[in-house]
Amino acid sequence: MTTFEKNFTTSEYQRRIDKTRAAMSGRGLDAIFVSDPSNMSWLTGYDGWSFYVFQGVVLTQEGEPVWWGRSMDAVGAQRTVFMDEEDSIRGYDDTYVQNPEKHPMEDLSKLLSELGLEKARIGVEMDNYYYSATAHEVLKKQLPKAGLQDATGLVNWQRAVKSEREIEYMQRAARIVEAMHAQILEVAEPGMRKNDLIAEIYATGIRGALGYWGDYPAIVPMAPSGLDATAPHLTWDDRPLEVGEATFFEIAGAHRRYQCPQSRTLFLGEVPQKYRDAEAAVLDAIEAGLEQAKPGNQAQDIANAFNATLKKGGFEKDSRCGYAIGISYPPDWGERTISFRRGDTTVLEPGMTFHFMPALWLDDGGLEITEPILITEDGHECFCTTPRELWVKA
Amino acid sequence: MTTFEKNFTTSEYQRRIDKTRAAMSGRGLDAIFVSDPSNMSWLTGYDGWSFYVFQGVVLTQEGEPVWWGRSMDAVGAQRTVFMDEEDSIRGYDDTYVQNPEKHPMEDLSKLLSELGLEKARIGVEMDNYYYSATAHEVLKKQLPKAGLQDATGLVNWQRAVKSEREIEYMQRAARIVEAMHAQILEVAEPGMRKNDLIAEIYATGIRGALGYWGDYPAIVPMAPSGLDATAPHLTWDDRPLEVGEATFFEIAGAHRRYQCPQSRTLFLGEVPQKYRDAEAAVLDAIEAGLEQAKPGNQAQDIANAFNATLKKGGFEKDSRCGYAIGISYPPDWGERTISFRRGDTTVLEPGMTFHFMPALWLDDGGLEITEPILITEDGHECFCTTPRELWVKA
Numbered sequence: 108m109t110t111f112e113k114n115f116t117t118s119e120y121q122r123r124i125d126k127t128r129a130a131m132s133g134r135g136l137d138a139i140f141v142s143d144p145s146n147m148s149w150l151t152g153y154d155g156w157s158f159y160v161f162q163g164v165v166l167t168q169e170g171e172p173v174w175w176g177r178s179m180d181a182v183g184a185q186r187t188v189f190m191d192e193e194d195s196i197r198g199y200d201d202t203y204v205q206n207p208e209k210h211p212m213e214d215l216s217k218l219l220s221e222l223g224l225e226k227a228r229i230g231v232e233m234d235n236y237y238y239s240a241t242a243h244e245v246l247k248k249q250l251p252k253a254g255l256q257d258a259t260g261l262v263n264w265q266r267a268v269k270s271e272r273e274i275e276y277m278q279r280a281a282r283i284v285e286a287m288h289a290q291i292l293e294v295a296e297p298g299m300r301k302n303d304l305i306a307e308i309y310a311t312g313i314r315g316a317l318g319y320w321g322d323y324p325a326i327v328p329m330a331p332s333g334l335d336a337t338a339p340h341l342t343w344d345d346r347p348l349e350v351g352e353a354t355f356f357e358i359a360g361a362h363r364r365y366q367c368p369q370s371r372t373l374f375l376g377e378v379p380q381k382y383r384d385a386e387a388a389v390l391d392a393i394e395a396g397l398e399q400a401k402p403g404n405q406a407q408d409i410a411n412a413f414n415a416t417l418k419k420g421g422f423e424k425d426s427r428c429g430y431a432i433g434i435s436y437p438p439d440w441g442e443r444t445i446s447f448r449r450g451d452t453t454v455l456e457p458g459m460t461f462h463f464m465p466a467l468w469l470d471d472g473g474l475e476i477t478e479p480i481l482i483t484e485d486g487h488e489c490f491c492t493t494p495r496e497l498w499v500k501a
Numbered sequence: 502m503t504t505f506e507k508n509f510t511t512s513e514y515q516r517r518i519d520k521t522r523a524a525m526s527g528r529g530l531d532a533i534f535v536s537d538p539s540n541m542s543w544l545t546g547y548d549g550w551s552f553y554v555f556q557g558v559v560l561t562q563e564g565e566p567v568w569w570g571r572s573m574d575a576v577g578a579q580r581t582v583f584m585d586e587e588d589s590i591r592g593y594d595d596t597y598v599q600n601p602e603k604h605p606m607e608d609l610s611k612l613l614s615e616l617g618l619e620k621a622r623i624g625v626e627m628d629n630y631y632y633s634a635t636a637h638e639v640l641k642k643q644l645p646k647a648g649l650q651d652a653t654g655l656v657n658w659q660r661a662v663k664s665e666r667e668i669e670y671m672q673r674a675a676r677i678v679e680a681m682h683a684q685i686l687e688v689a690e691p692g693m694r695k696n697d698l699i700a701e702i703y704a705t706g707i708r709g710a711l712g713y714w715g716d717y718p719a720i721v722p723m724a725p726s727g728l729d730a731t732a733p734h735l736t737w738d739d740r741p742l743e744v745g746e747a748t749f750f751e752i753a754g755a756h757r758r759y760q761c762p763q764s765r766t767l768f769l770g771e772v773p774q775k776y777r778d779a780e781a782a783v784l785d786a787i788e789a790g791l792e793q794a795k796p797g798n799q800a801q802d803i804a805n806a807f808n809a810t811l812k813k814g815g816f817e818k819d820s821r822c823g824y825a826i827g828i829s830y831p832p833d834w835g836e837r838t839i840s841f842r843r844g845d846t847t848v849l850e851p852g853m854t855f856h857f858m859p860a861l862w863l864d865d866g867g868l869e870i871t872e873p874i875l876i877t878e879d880g881h882e883c884f885c886t887t888p889r890e891l892w893v894k895a
Contacts (some may be wrong), residue, residue: 112738155734156720159630159833179820179862183732201820205837207654208844210628234604234635236553237832241628241653243637259635260601302714306707313700320696320739323721326550338577340551344506344757345714363738426573426595437831438631439553443599450602468573 113189114152114363115272120189123150126265128168131258137227138167139258140215142238144436146262147174148364151190155183158237158436160204161211167222171195175218177204177211212242216249225250230258236438263444266433268458273365273433274481277460279319280367281479281490283360286316287328288371288493295500297350297375301343305330312360322361324368325440329357336473339466350376353497355466355475359440366432366440368462369491370475373498385467385474386497388420393465393478393495396428396447400463400480400487406451413447413465422467429463432479455482460490507583508546508757509666514583517544520659522562525652531621532561533652534609536632538830540656541568542758545584549577552631552830554598555605561616565589569612571598571605606636610643619644624652630832657838660827662852667759667827668875671854673713674761675873675884677754680710681722682765682887689894691744691769695737699724706754716755718762719834723751730867733860744770747891749860749869753834760826760834762856763885764869767892779861779868780891782814787859787872787889790822790841794857794874794881800845807841807859816861823857826873849876854884 127150131139142163147153150164151172162176171190174181178198185196199214219225231246232238234257247255269277290311295304308328315321331341333352348354352375359368374382396413406429413428429447432440440462445453447463459482466475474497479490521544525533536557541547544558545566556570565584568575572592579590593608613619625640626632628651641649663671684705689698702722709715725735727746742748746769753762768776790807800823807822823841826834834856839847841857853876860869868891873884 154736155732156723156736156832157734159720179733182862183735186729186732186735202842204821205824205835205840231634233638234633236633237630238634239628239630240625240632240634240637241651243634244627257635300714302707302709306704306715309707310700310704313696313703315696315739320694320737321700322738323736326553327717329550335580338549338580339573340549341577341580342548342550342717343714344716345709427598430599438550441599446599448596468576 117189119270119272120150120152123265124166124172127166127262130261130265131168131230134230134258134261135228136230136256136258138165138224139230139261140165141262142232143235143262144237145434149266149434150262151188153184154187154364155180157183161242165219165222167224173197173218173222175215177201210241210245212245213249216246219250219253224253226252228254228256230256230261232259233257234259260444263442266442267431267444268456269433269460274458276363276365277367277433277490279362280360280365282316282319283312283321283362284358284367284369285491285493287311287358287360288356288369291356291373292498295348295373298347300345300347301330301332302345304348305343308358312358315362319362322364324359324361325366325435325437326359330354331473333472337468337471339468339473348375353382353472353474355473357475364434364436366435367479367490368432368440368477369479369493370464370466370477371493371498372474372476373500375500377501378497378499381469382474382497384420385422385469386476388417388422389465389467389474389476390495391420392417393463393476396463396465397480397487400455400482401485402455402457402482404455406445406447406453406455407449409463410447410449424465424467428465429461432460432462457482457484511583513664513666514544514546517659518560518566521560521656524655524659525562525624528624528652528655529622530624530650530652532559532618533624533655534559535656536626537629537656538631539828543660543828544656545582547578548581548758549574551577555636557609559613559616561618567591567612567616569609571595604635604639606639607643610640613644613647618647620646622648622650624650624655626653627651628653654838657836660836661825661838662850663827663854668852670757670759671761671827671884673756674754674759676710676713677706677715677756678752678761678763679885679887681705681752681754682750682763685750685767686892689742689767692741694739694741695724695726696739698742699737702752706752709756713756716758718753718755719760719829719831720753724748725867727866731862731864733862733867742769747776747866747868749867751869758828758830760829761873761884762826762834762871763873763887764858764860764871765887765892766868766870767894769894771895772891772893775863776868776891778814779816779863780870782811782816783859783861783868783870784889785814786811787857787870790857790859791874791881794849794876795879796849796851796876798849800839800841800847800849801843803857804841804843818859818861822859823855826854826856851876851878
């Protein structure tokens with residue numbers, strides 16, 4: 108049978124681990140327990156839809172990381188992680204799963220003790236997905252001599268600058284999201300049920316592009332029309348596309364868990380002047396923002412240039428206009444580190460990747476024209492070639 | 502334009518709230534803050550992919566529940582919740598989003614104070630998704646006089662017995678998952694890339710069936726083949742279907758967020774005797790389990806009957822063989838309350854709905870033949886009519 112292709116070389120994982128260990132040292136941490144599935148995957152290669160139960164990766168200053176999770180998922184770990192040693196994959200008994208009588212963290216605390224960490228300074232992701240308040244309390248109680256410290260974002264920040272292979276995966280995801288947008292433009296028409304259009308988007312995204320298979324996006328396709336588009340995160344139903352309404356498509360291509368989100372807006376029928384004005388203002392503001400997208404500048408420089416230009420065009424936006432992207436699992440395709448907004452002074456570096464996401468929500472609809480970008484040695488590249496404009500089908 | 506159809510009547514939401522308030526009283530709680538998206542939706546109708554930021558519903562013993570979340574999502578709340586009063590939807594400023602400098606729970610604590618709850622006994626979902634250890638610490642710090650208590654599962658348990666309308670939605674989801682399985686059987690063949698098959702599954706599920714539109718399942722379709730099928734939660738890639746391998750399809754139809762999961766297994770080529778033996782054992786054990794699926798029996802009765810019969814057939818299963826289902830959001834389509842396993846003494850009642858999920862993971866593959874069921878007045882009904890057998894395409 109065909110074998111499972113590992114996503115990265117062992118030496119790439121080793122570089123990531125080295126980088127993470129340096130950050131741990133900087134924070135005085137002997138170990139971290141990482142439960143964010145994106146961080147687990149980035150450190151070890153682990154991939155599976157098992158994050159609805161407690162699981163994580165333990166990384167100390169020596170040896171291989173240890174994958175820990177439900178016993179039945181240990182088999183999936185064996186098939187996806189880079190680690191060789193038998194002890195590097197540890198499963199807990201199924202009776203711990205969703206059982207009010209006992210908690211998986213009791214098992215984890217035993218493992219941490221076995222690893223000699225009962226008195227260690229251990230970083231945990233206190234403000235991340237899939238690590239609960241109870242998980243934290245149980246761990247504290249079981250390891251009273253350990254110093255549990257908040258390490259939310261510690262690994263996420265190590266992910267900011269992408270390797271060549273990671274960029275390649277994002278470029279493949281970019282080809283996929285281009286194909287998804289092309290399909291929308293091809294098939295969308297008045298009277299089409301929204302769910303039928305979503306089915307086309309999904310099918311195109313998962314078939315992939317140029318022979319690259321599509322993985323699941325970390326957020327489902329969003330495509331609200333008309334007034335629903337004033338609300339950014341409504342999902343679909345079966346109401347048909349109507350003439351005189353704008354629909355925005357906030358979608359991502361995905362390949363080997365790497366995400367390339369990009370949004371476009373389609374207007375059916377004659378475009379009101381307000382939408383043309385908004386389009387012009389957003390396109391100018393995107394250009395102004397992109398001019399600032401270069402190494403040495405700060406994240407906020409992009410937001411400030413974007414907002415100033417948008418204001419000149421007569422529009423305002425009070426939410427952030429971009430965020431870091433890369434490998435991701437539901438519920439979010441952002442890396443939850445750098446934001447394009449006033450006050451974010453992170454200095455841009457070559458290899459950083461962002462979704463420049465200047466969405467405008469108007470009083471009767473939404474306009475999203477966005478660009479996933481890569482910071483290069485001397486500026487930036489847009490990942491996609493999707494035409495940057497308000498789409499219209501008359 | 503077509504208006505958004507509310508999923509349930511206001512009086513149905515009121516009944517749910519009454520039931521929840523009684524449970525709160527029983528636990529001595531003045532209020533609860535519910536952050537599980539399924540619980541938020543069940544109590545208020547709120548629907549949107551916004552659970553990647555902090556949000557929730559505050560329910561006290563009086564008046565309407567209060568939806569609280571990111572300002573931009575307040576618009577989505579206006580379009581989906583049943584509440585009428587302006588004060589029942591409260592948004593927080595976008596600068597709170599994923600910003601290490603401040604935490605959304607600071608805003609929530611102000612709201613709770615405004616609602617007169619600064620000294621109240623407030624239940625929070627400490628061991629649920631989308632409520633973090635930091636969220637809990639910030640809330641404790643901001644409301645030092647409040648008594649925060651763990652109310653994990655409090656609302657989930659109220660959801661166990663379904664209303665007629667809920668059952669109707671699950672029946673629609675059942676039609677959809679039947680259509681998904683029929684499509685698999687129609688198109689799967691040796692050489693087909695797995696991702697192309699997943700694209701068909703998604704498209705069929707979202708197009709829906711009998712005119713009922715398909716919503717997104719709370720878990721992506723899982724369809725591992727051969728050795729990968731020994732690991733239950735691996736997602737797809739592009740390796741082709743091969744002769745001599747079994748592939749299990751763990752998928753769900755969904756309608757208005759109600760989930761109807763059902764699994765089947767497809768063998769391409771000549772079936773080894775081991776799979777035939779496993780099939781026979783599982784089918785017998787399912788029959789034995791279903792005989793126990795009636796009001797008055799306990800959840801564990803189904804598991805015990807299933808396991809005893811399976812053992813007679815020469816197989817063992819050490820994980821639970823079923824769980825409650827209904828409305829759900831990622832990352833899990835289970836309700837996380839009742840499990841079919843030894844020790845679960847929950848008494849079955851008419852209107853309860855389960856995924857009877859007796860999956861077997863063999864040493865070289867997996868066999869899943871499962872049934873979503875409804876407990877009726879005098880026994881049970883299977884939601885689906887999908888033929889209960891190992892599928893074979895030669």
